[in-house]
């Protein structure tokens with residue numbers, strides 16, 4: 433199990449009013465969303481369900497029965513899956529299953545697609561309604577701005593991707609001020625994530641696989657950013673990138689990344705389990721022995 437990083441807040445059976453802080457046994461991190469509407473919990477079964485909430489903050493209402501504030505109710509704010517590819521067919525297949533909340537591309541993925549950036553991005557935006565990241569390639573802020581505006585003109589759901597450099601932050605500030613979504617990419621530290629949020633980033637893209645590649649812990653970075661953003665209620669969304677495995681996706685979900693962008697094969701791998709295959713094989717063999725048919 434991953435080490436516990438900080439005290440979590442979950443309901444416990446005492447005290448009846450106010451805050452109770454305990455160490456959660458299973459998760460190191462939880463999302464906080466102070467804007468969620470407090471919901472009364474069933475007084476008969478106040479703690480009988482795995483509540484993803486916190487006690488209501490102290491105040492006049494603290495004389496009321498305990499309330500549980502869901503931080504991230506799935507029906508309102510599910511974890512988002514972006515697909516990290518410029519392969520239109522692969523995006524379409526997952527899109528038809530409702531798995532595509534957005535798409536991310538980068539110069540390497542455009543190269544891999546063998547297509548023109550403007551053309552392929554336009555095609556992706558023709559059916560993906562969520563944010564589609566298209567990356568600038570200049571290193572100077574002024575040129576990034578020109579490229580970013582051109583990319584943003586492709587479709588209203590373009591998120592302009594800029595690198596986490598000083599020039600990239602300048603471009604981020606201007607583009608986000610102009611109302612464009614901005615994805616600040618190539619983030620490898622919490623310091624970088626903090627300053628990107630200050631520059632108005634819509635998304636921050638920490639590359640967890642590349643940190644793992646050099647024996648650092650990419651998931652620790654996601655956790656650190658989650659803590660910092662929650663401490664100050666930054667609106668920048670954590671878009672976990674450089675995802676290599678299905679377990680990366682699961683770990684990011686447990687830590688509380690807002691979005692995971694993963695290649696199509698990783699998304700598909702989430703559905704795989706050797707025991708599912710084994711069980712299905714047994715069922716198929718036994719069914720054949722019955723000699724029955726459903727259709």
Ligand code: G3P
Nearest residue numbers: 516641642673674675693
């Ligand atoms: O989203 C960033 C991603 O494309 C980088 O992934 O596997 O090249 O580190 P990777």
